[in-house]
Amino acid sequence: MEKSYFEDIICAKATPSGASAIAVIRVSGKNSWDILSKIFKPLNKKFAGFKSHRAYYGNIVDKNDIIDSMLLLTFKEGNSFTGEESFELNCHGSEVIVSLIIKILLKNGCRMAEPGEFSKRAFLNGKIKLSEAEAIMDIIHSSTKQSALIAVRQLGGRLTKEINIIKEDVANLLASIEVLIDYPEEDLAIDIENYSKKIALINFNLENLLKGYNRGKLYREGIQAVLLGKTNAGKSTLFNFLLDDDKAIVSDIHGTTRDYIDGLINIDGFGVRIYDTAGLRDTEDPIEKEGTRRSKELSSTSDIIFYVIDGECGLTEEDKNNLTEIENNKKILIIINKTDIINEKQTLINQIDNFIKNTKKNYKTVGISALKEDGLDDFNNAFISLLIGEKLTEKEDPILTNERHFLLLDGCRQNLINAFEKTQTGLLDLVAFELRECLDKIGEITGEITPQDILNRIFSSFCVGK
Ligand SMILES: Nc1nc2c(ncn2[C@@H]2O[C@H](COP(=O)(O)OP(=O)(O)OP(=O)(O)O)[C@@H](O)[C@H]2O)c(=O)[nH]1
Ligand SMILES: [Mg+2]
Structure with a gap:
């Protein structure tokens, strides 16, 4: 060539x-x-x-x-x-x-x-390698340090290394099965149990890689969070505190925020686009009504909701209704604000727990004083634990971030499941077929077997000059 x-x-x-x-x-x-x-x-x-x-x-x-x-x-x-x-x-x-x-x-x-x-x-x-070329694109588009780090690791070949281990295992297994198919006259021993075990082990490693994808996606694409709550709860004060800016107007007049505004913050490496919204209350004012409608619309498209409770008022009937209305699949960080002027924070937390634990919501509770700028560490920890479970260690870094890679590996997983089932029936031809399909998909990730149109699609999403 x-x-x-x-x-x-x-x-x-x-x-x-x-x-x-x-x-x-x-x-x-x-x-x-x-x-x-x-x-x-x-x-x-x-x-x-x-x-x-x-x-x-x-x-x-x-x-x-x-x-x-x-x-x-x-x-x-x-x-x-x-x-x-x-x-x-x-x-x-x-x-x-x-x-x-x-x-x-x-x-x-x-x-x-x-x-x-x-x-x-x-x-x-x-x-x-193709996966390394895609990592270059990820670095160009990464908006936080964490997503850039993941892309750099991918460029350094960590993903390729992990995938190569899986590829080697599948190829070795396929080779040992093909010998049996190609040379039946040799009367070689067929160890079905051993093949099943090997396939299950390869699948286990593959699934670990796949699990990291959703976390990696959050890092790469960022998170949308919306501040929701009654009027005067302190949403705009909290918004300004998190952004370290005076962007939103704050006042003790209920209904100060009429339309939403947004800003970008970084929480433990996650890029979070946060929206301050109009407070929720029953109103006849058409402008405020529209503001409330927009708040709810934003909350339905958000990955996480920061529901702010006015600590001075406690958990009100309005709060209960608002919380109940939030869809069950949403993550809700309930923020008890104004902890500087409340004495019974724990009582309030218990009261919220008692109310919400029967509602099947995915939530965490945290106390904060947006005015006194107190409680940020607790807020960050609660956010991370609600979002991804526990904090990631260096070893657990998600290295699979690209949707194309994810879909191909997910296809491999399906091939392995099929192969596992076929071993039980002893139809080795079919096991070999699934393993070969699996290898083809892996080849598409590293670029060993990649049709021209896929290549064109991948590279056309780069910037000029890269
Ligand atoms: N003591 C105390 N007051 C606070 C705290 N956070 C906000 N406030 C006060 O609460 C009042 C309302 O604050 P905002 O941030 O405007 O409340 P909001 O939720 O945005 O209200 P709307 O825009 O009307 O929905 C202001 O007077 C703030 O100074 C806090 O942590 N402690
Ligand atoms: Mg406001």
Whole structure:
């Protein structure tokens, strides 16, 4: 096979748009350095031709005009990110300069890269696995430290490693079964119990990987949380406290918040988009009515509800009705606010427990003083435990975050369950069929067997320049 899959030389800006100190323009393709001799003039008088893995200071020129001075980094074929001859221009980060340089590159034989084309070339040239290319995209799109860490680990090949273990196990088992099918005359012993045990063990490891997916998804995609409760409970005060900002108007007038506002916070690595909403109360005011309707609508699409109880008033009939109305599948963090002015916090917690334990709600209770900014640690801990059970240890990090990977592995799980059932009937042909299907799906994750249209779909969701 040819070294490079594509013939064209591609270019793109690899850094985000807007003004910055430096912008990076990437160029990759067979003989791309030929372009350099036309457009880049090194300022070192002793310059004697380009070598790989060097930095050169010089000017980009268009005929006799100097466009910008910058550092150039060079990478030869086989030793670059894409695997192709390539270079990077570290020019000044002005949109005008970047677009001028890109125009010069296009004039001299480059074409604009498609989204994800650099990573696609890296994959097709065998430089990265498909799951690693997808991790690059995850890093670009990750909004919290935790999701970036997971993507970096995936890039470091942790997912590939785990999947390879499963693949090896399935392949070994398949090989031992195929020998029996292919050489029946050898009269080899058929150990059904042993095959079932092995399949069950592989499935156990696979299910552990799958379990991490939902947690990983929360990290990657973030969480929507809505502050709900009676008027004057202190929702907006709490919103401001959590955001460490004065975004929402706070007052002791009931019905202060009329429409929802939102902001992004980070709780233990989770990106949480939190909504402050209009307080719930019976009202004839059409604007407030609409506000209440919006509060309820938001709560129905949220992953978690922060239900704020005014500690000074205790658990009222309105609170009971509001809590009962929340769908049973919702996670509810009941926040007793204003703990700075209540004495009997525990009594109130017990009262809430007594009321809610019969309602089949998934809830936790926590006390806070939004005004005095007290109780944040308890709030964070209760949030995490409600969301994901207990805190994750380093070892339990979810490493499966990509939906495509999840669906394929979930398919593998089904194949293994089928294979397990078929071993009981002794139909080894069918067991082998399921195991082969399972291996094909694993191949699609790492990119060993991936149809062209799937590749195009994956890489087209990248940004240009990656
Ligand atoms: N003592 C005390 N007062 C608080 C606390 N949190 C809020 N308040 C007061 O309670 C009143 C109402 O606070 P808001 O944050 O506006 O209440 P809200 O739930 O947003 O009210 P609406 O927008 O009307 O639904 C204000 O006077 C706040 O200063 C608290 O923790 N302790
Ligand atoms: Mg408010």
